[in-house]
Amino acid sequence: MKRARTTTISPKSPPHPPPPPTPPQKLHSRRVPLQWAPLNLPQSELYLPLTLPTGQTFRWKQTGPLQYTGAVGPHLISLKHHHDHDGAVYYHIHRTPSDESAAMCALLDFLNSHVSLADLWSDFSASDPRFAEVARHLTGARVLRQHPLECLVQFLCSSNNNIARITKMVDHVSRLGHPLGSVEGFDFHQFPSLERLALVTEQQLREAGFGYRAKYITGTVDALRAKPGGGEEWLASLRKLDLEVVIDSLCTLPGVGPKVAACVALFSLDQHHAIPVDTHVWQIATRDLLPDLAGARLTPKLCSRVADAFVSKYGQYAGWAQTLLFIADLPSQKSLLPSRDGNIKKNKPGKKKTTQIASW
C-alpha cells in the first residue's frame, strides 16, 4: 500500500512513543502525512536526482523515492517529484523559524529558480551537438546557489577524497549547527556559523577522521574570522566581484586551490562561468574540447586553458554546461546514455569506479 511518509521532529524519538501530554514542539503534529505544495517548477527545469546527489552538495539526503530532504539556511525542507503532473516538483517545509513564504523564498533562491534551464540548454545545444544529445537524456540538472560558507567547507573536505567519506565528514561538521529535526532516520542541522565552526579544534577533526583536511578547515575558519567585518560577509561580498578576483581571493585561504575555488564560485557565488577543473573534467576536456592536450598532465596553466575553452564554447553560463557534462560522465549515468561509438556502454575493466557517486 502506498502511504504518505511521516516525519518526527524531535531527534531520536523511539518507534512508538506515547504522545507526551504537552509536546515540546507544537509546530507540527506527529505522524501525520506530509502536506505537499507545488513548487511551480516542471521536471524539465528541476530534476532532483540530477541536481541534489551529483556532487554539488553533500548535505541533502534521499528520504524516499524521488524525494530528498535538506536544510536551506534555517529551513528544513523536503522536495519530491509527483508521479502525475509530469513529475512536477512539490515541497514540504518541516520546520522554519519564520513563515512558509520566507522558507519558500529561500528555497527558490537556493535553486537559482530565476535561471531558465530551457533557455540555457537551447543555447548550449545550438553550439554543441554533443551537448544536445546528452541533454536529451538528462534534463533538469540545475546549478545550486548555496550558502558560501557551507559550500566552502564542503569542498574543503572534498580534496583527494571520495564521496562516501566526504559525506561523512560534512555530516560531522554539520552537527556543530543547530539541530532541525529528523526525517526518515537522518538528522538534519542548520549549517554551523563561523563562530560555531571556530569551537572545533584541528585535533578534534583529526580524531574524527578528517586527516590533513583538518587543518584546512580550522585554518580557513581562522582566516575568515580575521576578515574585517566578518568572514561570512567577506565571502558574500565576493558575489559582486569578477571571477578572477573571486578565485584569487578564495585561493588565499588554506586548503583552497583552483578546483575548490571554482566549485565555491560556481555553486555559491553567482559565478556561472566558473569551471571546476578536476581530473574528471580534464578527461572530458581533452576528449571533446582540447584533443591536442590528450595525455598531458593537469597543471595550473592548463587548468585555466580548459576553463577558457569551456567559456569560449558555452559562454556566460559555461559552468552550467560543464555541470551537465560532468554528470553525464558519472558512471551512474553512462548506462543511460548512448556512448560515443553508438554501442551500449559496458563497464570498462581498466578503470573502475569504486565509489558510486549517485544511484537511483
Added chain:
DNA sequence: CATATACCTGAGAC
C-alpha cells in the same frame, strides 16, 4: 612556470 612528492583515510582490487 612545470614537475615531483607528501599528505590522512578507508574501501576495493589483487
Added chain:
DNA sequence: AGTCTCAGGTATA
C-alpha cells in the same frame, strides 16, 4: 590477511 591503488586536490620544494 597483508599490500596496493585510488578517490572530484593542495602546499611545498
